[in-house]
Amino acid sequence: MFNITGSKVLSAFILKKDYKRILIWIAILVILSFYVAKSFPSLYPTDMDAKAIVDTLANPAMIAMLGPYYGDTNSFQMGAIFSAEMLLFTALAVAIMNILLITRHTRKDEEEGRLELIRSLPVGKSAILFSTLSVYTVVNIVMGFLIGISLALAGIESMNWSGSILYGMTLSATGILFATTTSVFSQLTQTTRGTLGYSFSFLGFTYLLRAIGDINSEALSLISPLGLIMRTKTYVENVWWPILIVLALSVIIGYIAFRLNNIRDLNASFIPVKPGKKDASIFLQSPLGLAWRNQRGTIIGWAIGMMILGASYGSILGDVESFFSGNEMYQKLLEGIGGAGSMVEQFVVMLYAIIAMVGTVPVLQIILKLRHEEKRNRLEHILSRVVSRGKLIFSYVTLATITSLIMSFAGTFGLYSASASVATTHLKFSTMMKASLAYLPAIWVFMSITVLLLGMFPKAIKVIWVYLGLTFATIYFGGLLQLPEWVSNLTPFGHVQKIPMEDYNIISGIVLFAISISLILIGNIKYRTRNLEG
Amino acid sequence: MSVLKVENLTKKFGKFTALDNVSLELQEGEVFGFIGPNGAGKTTTIRSILGILKATSGKITVFGKDSWKDAVEIHKRLAFVPGDVSLWPNLTGGEIIDLFIKLNGSNNKSKKEELIKLFDLDPSKKCRTYSKGNRQKVALIAALSVDADLYILDEPTSGLDPLMEKIFQECIRNLKSEGKTIFLSSHILSEVEQLCDRVCIIRKGKIIETGSLKELRHLMRNQITIETKSTVSDLENLKGLYGLTVRDNTYNFQADADKLISIINHFNSYGIVNLESMPPTLEDLFMHHYSNGEVNSNV
Incomplete structure (x- = not known):
């Protein structure tokens, strides 16, 4: 029925092409799992620490994110906590690995014309699909075993061999499932991007379905393959049937992929390629429109990321007090933010700083994009037309400024909605937003330094990341490392008031704002008088 | 303008x-x-x-x-x-x-x-x-x-x-x-x-x-092929003639544009049977400038 002549050679070829990638993926997953397990006793040394984390894991926001906690809520077993914290996210990583690697050997090779070469040789029609899926089935199983063995060897009392191997096999089954679904999508779509898009959407869909299901309805979770596989309840009940069901499902999905592959032409697809727009929309008529169009994916993606970041902090806000009171290291960390105030307030202040600093990344990326465009010879198209350099740079600064607002809002919104749903804090949205907006002038100083670099030292523009990294280290670890105050004064983020613990001081905001305006002006002048590369 | x-x-x-x-x-x-x-x-x-x-x-x-x-x-x-x-x-x-x-x-x-x-x-x-x-x-x-x-x-x-x-x-x-x-x-x-x-x-x-193009061509040599009735002698003394090859009574050479008339006159005394002249292409012009390592100021 399916001709797989030549699969042996092709499998060896796939391994030869991929062994480095495979080794890196496996090494990262094994080491990460082992290391986290190993560090568990020091993370939760007392029963009280364990209780704090179990309480956190039991709140709905965490369940939505990580899946249910199956362990006993009174006797704290490290294995149960480990599996609740790590299994789903490791499974996501395994799914991503399979989506990327399977796409590489199926649709990508086909789209780039390499499959045509192979198919012109005495090779069966199904051989490539068969070799790819065989190799990766083995890879997934080996990876699962290695993770299982490493966990069993980590020497945690409640993480025994049977639980550890099941943990590994749960990941193997997840990998095999996403390998086969990806191979179906690579039959359905005509481009690599299409295959990746559908595969990741499917992954996202199963994750969301499970999130809703885990909070509200067990049935929904069981429909989602990702939810189903979590029902192995590793280290708690150790049930094997979800793995068997997922494997059976994979066989059926794999069969569908083979059928589809058999009845279609090379380079053809079942989902027709949607033609793009023939004309530019009303938004794509200016340098600003072009900048938005090229960056909107990044901006939207980051906004969602910021919301999740805010939400994940917000969801643990209620447990913060009990959690930190026993943790001396964190107490020291928080002292670095300065001032008195309740633990929660101190924590929140740290959160705003983190959200602001993380939210600076996409803002800087937009300015850096202008440099990227220059290096890719694409500015030539714009500047050879009726567009001045001043207008070009102004467009990017405008987009970056709007982005800084979006990020600030998204992070705060996530923080607020998650903390409101756990209903343990009394902070108002307006207070939160005010605290977050107080950081905007500091973000703009970073943006304007990037503009200055773009104008004066374009080759060194990436130095801005080093500065941001050092800023992060200073603000985050400043208290722990007992850094003197002048160090934190070296970064604009050190000059922002800690709302709600401190009052907003408009002077420092105005000073930061004035600095950024002047830096942008200087950068602009320098940019207008230098050579462009393209 | x-x-x-x-x-x-x-x-x-x-x-x-x-x-x-x-x-x-x-x-x-x-x-x-x-x-x-x-x-x-x-x-x-x-x-x-x-x-x-x-x-x-x-x-x-x-x-x-x-x-x-x-x-x-x-x-x-x-x-x-x-x-x-x-x-x-x-x-x-x-x-x-x-x-x-x-x-x-x-x-x-x-x-x-x-x-x-x-x-x-x-x-x-x-x-x-x-x-x-x-x-x-x-x-x-x-x-x-x-x-x-x-x-x-x-x-x-x-x-x-x-x-x-x-x-x-x-x-x-x-x-x-x-x-x-x-x-x-x-x-x-x-x-x-x-x-x-x-x-x-x-x-x-x-x-x-x-x-x-006309001006540039003028600075270049034409490619000439001439077939004559009898063997042409005294070619060494002809000015503006380069890269001569002879096969039977067919002569292949390049000629400076300003010396073309005197060269043709010389050949004509031996009875021209056939004459082909090819103007230099831009390609020739180009190669002329690029094949010699240095710029030839008088071309």
Whole structure:
């Protein structure tokens, strides 16, 4: 029925092409799992620490994110906590690995014309699909075993061999499932991007379905393959049937992929390629429109990321007090933010700083994009037309400024909605937003330094990341490392008031704002008088 | 009237001199060929004209305005096709053409549609799927859709198939008949030969020859083949004759243009049976300048 002549050679070829990638993926997953397990006793040394984390894991926001906690809520077993914290996210990583690697050997090779070469040789029609899926089935199983063995060897009392191997096999089954679904999508779509898009959407869909299901309805979770596989309840009940069901499902999905592959032409697809727009929309008529169009994916993606970041902090806000009171290291960390105030307030202040600093990344990326465009010879198209350099740079600064607002809002919104749903804090949205907006002038100083670099030292523009990294280290670890105050004064983020613990001081905001305006002006002048590369 | 004037343009990148005292001038309504191999300085010259690069010394005026200071003002009347067309992979060809036309400050939809048909481009495809030729078409259509006074085209036909090259040449002829000025940089000599009124050759950042094709040819030797009745003697004393090969009574050689008459007269006394003369092609001209390592000042 399916001709797989030549699969042996092709499998060896796939391994030869991929062994480095495979080794890196496996090494990262094994080491990460082992290391986290190993560090568990020091993370939760007392029963009280364990209780704090179990309480956190039991709140709905965490369940939505990580899946249910199956362990006993009174006797704290490290294995149960480990599996609740790590299994789903490791499974996501395994799914991503399979989506990327399977796409590489199926649709990508086909789209780039390499499959045509192979198919012109005495090779069966199904051989490539068969070799790819065989190799990766083995890879997934080996990876699962290695993770299982490493966990069993980590020497945690409640993480025994049977639980550890099941943990590994749960990941193997997840990998095999996403390998086969990806191979179906690579039959359905005509481009690599299409295959990746559908595969990741499917992954996202199963994750969301499970999130809703885990909070509200067990049935929904069981429909989602990702939810189903979590029902192995590793280290708690150790049930094997979800793995068997997922494997059976994979066989059926794999069969569908083979059928589809058999009845279609090379380079053809079942989902027709949607033609793009023939004309530019009303938004794509200016340098600003072009900048938005090229960056909107990044901006939207980051906004969602910021919301999740805010939400994940917000969801643990209620447990913060009990959690930190026993943790001396964190107490020291928080002292670095300065001032008195309740633990929660101190924590929140740290959160705003983190959200602001993380939210600076996409803002800087937009300015850096202008440099990227220059290096890719694409500015030539714009500047050879009726567009001045001043207008070009102004467009990017405008987009970056709007982005800084979006990020600030998204992070705060996530923080607020998650903390409101756990209903343990009394902070108002307006207070939160005010605290977050107080950081905007500091973000703009970073943006304007990037503009200055773009104008004066374009080759060194990436130095801005080093500065941001050092800023992060200073603000985050400043208290722990007992850094003197002048160090934190070296970064604009050190000059922002800690709302709600401190009052907003408009002077420092105005000073930061004035600095950024002047830096942008200087950068602009320098940019207008230098050579462009393209 | 001079549309574009480059005077003693020198451009240095650090220690490297990319352009050394380049001067050229375009008159209104002429098609000007700018030829030279890759790395000769064609693109650097064009980028300086566009105000993307700042001249180290020298002066460039377009429509009587300074190319660096008044770039935006100049670009209102100018259309440009870059040599290496790099586009945004996530936009379709149609979207990019629209954007470019808009950025040029004009809005000629019918012209765009006409050119898309003419060049046989599918404007609904994302640029990441376009071949080099199709990317070139996008840039060409965008530039040709604009009603400009000066068209600067940097190797516009690279990647186009012969059919499309023909269409392109047709477009250039139409522009010329409308009285537009065209600056055509190329290393495809046949193209320049067919389209251009005047030609300028650049080599290692220096202009080594400028003039009409006729003038340039005059400086070159014709390729002559003569068959005579009887054997020709006394060839050694003939001036302006080079690279002679003889087979039976057929003589193959190059001749200086100004010595041609005396050479033919000499051969004629031996009874010419057949005579073929080939004028030098731009290719010969080009090779002449590039094959010898140094610039030959008297050609």
